Amino acid sequence: MADEADLAFDSEQRYLNHALATRGQRSRILQPMGSCHHCGNTDGIADRLFCDVDCASDWEYEHSLRSRLGLPAATALH
Numbered sequence: 046m047a048d049e050a051d052l053a054f055d056s057e058q059r060y061l062n063h064a065l066a067t068r069g070q071r072s073r074i075l076q077p078m079g080s081c082h083h084c085g086n087t088d089g090i091a092d093r094l095f096c097d098v099d100c101a102s103d104w105e106y107e108h109s110l111r112s113r114l115g116l117p118a119a120t121a122l123h
């Protein structure tokens with residue numbers, strides 16, 4: 046029964062890992078802290094940086110805005 050969900054989760058994880066791996070900048074800045082760097086969610090985060098690719102891309106967007114405006118590096122917003 047759970048196989049489909051497991052597979053979906055697995056492929057999502059792989060996609061996220063791939064997305065993170067292809068954007069080296071994030072992993073140099075961020076360390077896993079047990080919660081999502083974007084929204085602060087702690088559910089199922091473990092040693093990941095974000096809940097999913099949406100949080101990762103939102104964080105990256107804000108981070109690039111901050112860089113452009115000369116603001117300090119982003120931390121969790123909440």
Ligand SMILES: [Zn+2]
Binds near residue numbers: 084
């Ligand atoms: Zn999140």
